Amino acid sequence: MFMxxxxxxxxxxxxxxxxRLVAGLTRSGISVLGSRVLExxxxxxxxxxxxxxxxxxxxxxxxxxxxxxxxxxxxNVRAAGGSVTLIRGRRREQFRAEELADADKPDLLRAYLAxxxxxxxxxxxxxxxxxxxxxxxxxxxxxxxFRLHPSA
Numbered sequence: 001m002f003m004x005x006x007x008x009x010x011x012x013x014x015x016x017x018x019x020r021l022v023a024g025l026t027r028s029g030i031s032v033l034g035s036r037v038l039e040x041x042x043x044x045x046x047x048x049x050x051x052x053x054x055x056x057x058x059x060x061x062x063x064x065x066x067x068x069x070x071x072x073x074x075x076n077v078r079a080a081g082g083s084v085t086l087i088r089g090r091r092r093e094q095f096r097a098e099e100l101a102d103a104d105k106p107d108l109l110r111a112y113l114a115x116x117x118x119x120x121x122x123x124x125x126x127x128x129x130x131x132x133x134x135x136x137x138x139x140x141x142x143x144x145x146f147r148l149h150p151s152a
Contacts, residue, residue: 037087043079055086058111062148064097065112067120074144094151105145106136
């Protein structure tokens with residue numbers, strides 16, 4: 001069963017205080033629990049767009065999970081053909097983002113929630129790291145996940 005992805009808007013505090021604080025620290029080179037600043041070309045303006053993200057390292061690979069669903073950054077990554085940059089301080093790393101099928105997401109969602117549920121749990125409809133595989137599969141369609149491959 002396909003479940004359409006939705007977008008859950010952050011509250012005022014998250015948008016105006018928390019996201020700006022984490023992005024500022026990350027741009028200064030201080031990673032907050034794996035945070036990075038994602039830079040991707042805007043699909044309408046063509047200008048670089050930046051947003052703080054949590055980089056998940058799982059079984060030797062890097063992943064981006066969209067806890068709020070179909071966000072602007074998700075749409076921009078798709079429109080840019082997966083070409084993204086992750087920034088921490090002065091370090092910029094280029095990647096090609098490959099979107100995963102829903103069937104490939106449950107273990108990654110579990111690992112993501114195990115690390116950041118305190119921060120993003122409200123966007124996962126009560127599903128957490130201890131949830132059953134069926135519960136994780138049930139929310140997979142609402143949370144885009146991208147595997148990052150280093151660019152040459």
